[in-house]
Amino acid sequence: MENGRWVFVVCLFFIFAELQRCSGFDLRSSSEERDVDRVNELPGQSFNVDFAHYSGYVTVSEGHGRSLFYWLIEATGNASSKPIVLWLNGGPGCSSIGNGEAMEIGPFQVNSDGKTLHLSNYSWNQVANLLFIDTPVGTGYSYSNDSSDVLNNGDERTAIDSLEFLLRWLERFPEYRGREFYITGESYAGCHYIPQLAQAIVKYQAATGDYSINLKGLMVGNGLTDDYLNHLGAFQYMWTNGLISDATFNLLNTFCLFESYQHISPHCQKIFDIATEELGNIDQYSVFTSSCINSAASSTKLLKRMKVGRIGEQYDPCTEDYTTIYFNLPEVQQALHANPAVAQSKWKACNDFxxxxxxxxxxxxxxxxxxxxxxxxxxxxxSGDTDSLAPVTSTRYTINALKLPIVAPWRAWYDHGQVGGWTQGYLGLNFVSVRGAGHDIPMYKPDLAFAVIKAFLSGSSLPGPSEHGDS
Structure with missing residues (x-):
């Protein structure tokens, strides 16, 4: 009888092992998964850090094998006392790992050789635990075993998958259950992913009574919230800044105000093409900075489809090139636990497909x-005020459409004695512009972006002229 029991146990073990091998079913405990996901050191890292970080996959659809890649970078100092901030990039198809972490708000940023790293002085993990997700599938290192999934991405499924990701991720990192949780990001993520995910979380909480995702707030950067209002603001911004002619401005307002960003008519497309030629070879997401002359991306006619989501350039306009080299290195992919099958294909900061x-x-x-x-x-x-495609004018039109009472007057805010931008408080919402910043605010003005996130997380006002506002 005893021998029979042991045979039964052994058989069960091999059955479950085969299930794991064939279907991706994981027998490991959450703590084991966490240990496997820990990143010990990154290639090209010549400095020590005083925080832990983890990267890997969370499966959001067992049937399809749909898995989203994440990178958790814990806060410096006492991480257990600090909130968690989820950062999302848009596109759709732009990697939050390569853009958000490596070029904007993360501690690990890539040098011009594409092989070594430097530690950012303005990393947001000084004030929060940072979670980056490559969403949806087909973005960054995220993938699906069902090739049709990449052909069927959209707003609705992205919100569902992101919620599923968070619930399963919290099983792996239970210490973050109930922790103050904020969603931040920019561009298509700012205008769509962030509010749609917030809405999905709220509906889930109401339906289940599960408040393990302790959502406290969201911060949207240069988001395309409403197609009509964004067109209205973008056309006006380009004209008032002398980027397009009177004739083209009138054509845009006459024929293209009510166009959908997903489905632009051939007639409007021709007008956008004219506007593109008039703009010249500039970075339309940061109209007053230089373009990367050697980059193929610099010659892309970005205005042709008026898409929001491609990354811009920071002080070194070729930073995307360096990051692309780094995340295609096999040793980097191995260190971050990227799926080898996915890593064989060329990693892109933004996947146009x-x-x-x-x-x-x-x-x-x-x-x-x-x-x-x-x-x-x-x-x-x-809103960064040098972005021409999701400009500050569009953000202001968007807020005005909500018809919220003003509770704090328009004023300048300061950082290190200089005007950092302008702000105005509404009942339930705060507007902040960032002076001299393009579409990807932390990329162009990391010091000012750091001042903003500190104020946002603390729930305080941005400094006035008599305050230090030190970053």
Whole structure:
């Protein structure tokens, strides 16, 4: 009888092992998964850090084998006392790992050789635990065993998968259950992923009573919240800054104001082409900075489809090139636990294929905001004022459309004695502009972006002229 019991146990072990091998079912405990995901050291890292970080995959669909890649970078100092900030990049199809972490708000940033790293002085993990997700599948290192998944991405499934990711990720990192949780990001993520995920979390909480995701607020950077209002603001911004002619400005306003960003008519496309020629070879996401002359991306006619989501350049306009080299290194992919099969294909900062095959995109996400405001969430809309495609004018039109009472007057805010931008408080929402910043605010003005995130997380006002505002 005893021998029979042992035979039964051994048989069960081999059955489950085969299930794991064939279907991706993971027998490891959450603590074991966490240990496997820990990153010990990155290639090209010549400095020590006083925080832990983890990267790997969370499967959001067992049937399809749909898995999202993440990178958790814990806070410096007492990480257990600090909130968790989720950062999302847009596109659709732009990697939050390569863009958000390596070029904007993370501690590990890539040098011009594409092989070594430096430690950012303005990393947001000084004030929060940072979680980056490559979403949806086809973005960065994220993948699916079902090739049709990459052809069927859209707003709705991205929100569902991101919520599923968070719930399963919290099983692996239970210490973050109930921790103050904020969603931040920019561009298509700012205008769509962030409010849509916030809405999905709220609905999930109402349906289940599960508040393990302790959502406290969201911060949207240069987001395309409403198609019409963004066109209105973008056309006006380009004209007032002398980027396009009177004739083209009039054509845009006459024929293209009501165009959908996903489906632009041939006639409007021709007008956008004219505007592109008039603009010249500039970075339309940061109109006053230089372009990367040697980069293939610099010659891309970005205005042709008026898409929001491609990354811009920082002081060194070729930073995307360096990052692309780094995340294609096999030793980097191994250190970050990227799936070898996925890593064999060329890693891109932004995957145009995802964007090209996007299935559903709301023409406006404004209707989501009244509910989120009613719940008392901390909501900030921030805007770099040198972006021509999702400009500060569009952000202001968007906020005005919500018809919120003003509770704090328009004023300049300061950092190190200099004007960092302008701000105005509304009932349930705060507007902040960042002076001299392009579309990807932390990339162009990391010091000012750091001042903003500190104020946002603390729930305090940005400094005035008599305050130090030291970053």
């Amino acid at each position: 995802v964007d090209k095959h996007w299935k559903d995109s709301a023409t406006s996400v404004l209707p989501i905001y009244p509910c989120l405001i009613h719940l008392g969430l901390r909501i900030w809309m921030i």
